[in-house]
Amino acid sequence: MKKISFLVFMLVFIFAFPTIGQAAGSGTSIYLNGEALNLPKNGQVQNVKGNVMIPIRVVMEELGFDVDWEKGTRTVTIKQADTTIKLIVNQKSATVNGKKAALSIAPMLKQDTTLVPLRFVSEQMGLTVGWDNATKTVYLITPDQGGGGGEGSNTSSGSSNSEDGSINPNPVPSQNLASVTGISFDANRLIVAVDQNVKPNVFKLSEPDRIVIDIPDSRFDDSFSSNHSLDAFQNGFMDINGYPDVTKIRYSQFSDHPSTIRIVMDLTGARNYSLLNADDGYVIIDLNVDQSYPSRGNGKPLVVIDAGHGGSDPGAISVRKRREKDFNLAIAKKVENLLKHETQLDYILTRSTDVFVKLQDRAKLANDMNADLFVSLHANSGSATASGVETYYTRGESLPFAKTMHKYLVESSGLPDRKVRTKNLHVTRETTMPAVLLEFGYLSNSSDEALLYTEKFQNSVAQGVVDGIKDYLGFK
Structure with a gap:
């Protein structure tokens, strides 16, 4: 029994929070309609400033799109059916069927390999793009295999994995989830703004000391990324200055099954807290319970x-x-x-x-x-x-x-x-x-x-x- 308890503790400790900005080159997997893509050594995806980038070789060989590379203009043309995408290295705009579209990150050359943003290319081609933050896995679903990104698809936070490892064809509809609209830290209190009642699970971890807040059945609001740092993996953080107890607040779409947002307070030492959750749109973790804070x-x-x-x-x-x-x-x-x-x-x-x-x-x-x-x-x-x-x-x-x-x-x-x-x-x-x-x-x-x-x-x-x-x- 002691051995089992220790194992559970270690699992919780290891997976308490995924590392912000984790490199995708060696840890990110891609599934297309439930089948893992076999990525060659020179075709590994990259995490560049929080964006998943994919070599055009993988786009052509694994996703099956037609790809043309114009060396003189450094232009990538990707075609499938009635969709044509043109991307130019180091330019943060592309054209889709002749119409300009903005990119969150520009295509780039890296060791003679051209990298393009996976989410942009996939979604323009009609694929549903999902992300499982716990396993650092990208899920791509073609329109005929999973609903094609309609109302029943959870494209904002990623498709879920069922227990047998296959794609869950019926993820929880986003309209049933609570939306986290803001996270702030003031007066030694963490304040999480949500648009409906939630029941957070709060616990402490040590070595290093942290307070973890899990908000089940929740997602980040569509406006969240415009006011908070949030990368393509649905990870973000806030550096905390002026408070001796807390160094950083980290947050993530930690799980998609169930859809769970995890918030972690990185502490300078063990701290007690009180939870205020009055179903009024705020979840508050108050650290003002130790003697150092009256x-x-x-x-x-x-x-x-x-x-x-x-x-x-x-x-x-x-x-x-x-x-x-x-x-x-x-x-x-x-x-x-x-x-x-x-x-x-x-x-x-x-x-x-x-x-x-x-x-x-x-x-x-x-x-x-x-x-x-x-x-x-x-x-x-x-x-x-x-x-x-x-x-x-x-x-x-x-x-x-x-x-x-x-x-x-x-x-x-x-x-x-x-x-x-x-x-x-x-x-x-x-x-x-x-x-x-x-x-x-x-x-x-x-x-x-x-x-x-x-x-x-x-x-x-x-x-x-x-x-x-x-x-x-x-x-x-």
């Missing part, structure tokens, strides 16, 4: 910093076509950098990247965390002549906080004072702690807008936000 029960005030809008919601559009969401996030990150040095209070961001967060989720996060203050950051829009700063509140208990924050907003911005105002806003109404929404100026006013996007202005108002919070809490 817990909420020790009376350290928690402030929620809310960067308005984000993702598919751009907010107001300025006179120079700039997006409010970008301004809001820039201020939030500057406020965060200042709060990192404040030892008397704690903070958390509702978003630290360009992702969409519902209004109700912003308020619920603050309520579930039992926050002491809530500050939402925005820029205004109206007439071309409107100028100045405003502070909004909804509930009467928020008025003293609003007055304090507005005083510092006026001083730090240098813009006209448009007063403290009351308004029925979701984030200031549904939160249970003092809550304000700050408008830093008018994007519809060319003078305000020009000022809002300068580093000097943003640094000044960020300091004003922090000073207002500290003053209200009695720390100034």
Whole structure:
């Protein structure tokens, strides 16, 4: 029994997380309709900057496409049936039946072998491309063998392997999976944003120390890669700076059967954690339970910093076509950098990247965390002549906080004072702690807008936000 337990432990240890950027040359296999391709020594696929590249010899001999190489122009022409693809070495665009198409990586020459991006070529030829991250295996399925990439195919995360090693012809439809829309790390807390209820499995590993979070029946949202690093193997990572406990956050589409996203926190030593999963769109792993980080029960005030809008919601559009969401996030990150040095209070961001967060989720996060203050950051829009700063509140208990924050907003911005105002806003109404929404100026006013996007202005108002919070809490 002890021997079996040790074996299980070793398997878990070895496969706790696949190495980011693992070389594909010796470890990647390719299956076509369930049959393994026999790759010669000089025909091994390559992992180049997270993209699976395949020699044109394999395209011709193993996939059966017609391939022509023009040495003078360094052009590869690939044909099958009524589809013709032209790719040029070192150019990140191709043509498909004469129409230009963008490439994530350009074809290249390596040791007299021309490499082309496998996913692009295969999908343009109508093949379903799947990836099993656990085994580093590419699965190619022709239209007559597996549904051809229709609604029932899981082309975003790869086809699954059944227990006997064959292709699963009926992978879980993507519409039944939870989508992970964002991952962030703030105030010594990992925050995972999801679009539906999930039941994560969280456990610790040692040598080296890690906390592993598995989210079953999930996939990365289609917008995830635009805001986070994510390679062709569905692997990515975030380097963590400024926190002594965590060095890196790694994430991966770890398994396709069931479809599981794995997130790993690389630690500097063994750490305890608490899990908050209130089915509100957030999974939170809180490391603030060790003595080095006082817990909420020790009376350290928690402030929620809310960067308005984000993702598919751009907010107001300025006179120079700039997006409010970008301004809001820039201020939030500057406020965060200042709060990192404040030892008397704690903070958390509702978003630290360009992702969409519902209004109700912003308020619920603050309520579930039992926050002491809530500050939402925005820029205004109206007439071309409107100028100045405003502070909004909804509930009467928020008025003293609003007055304090507005005083510092006026001083730090240098813009006209448009007063403290009351308004029925979701984030200031549904939160249970003092809550304000700050408008830093008018994007519809060319003078305000020009000022809002300068580093000097943003640094000044960020300091004003922090000073207002500290003053209200009695720390100034």
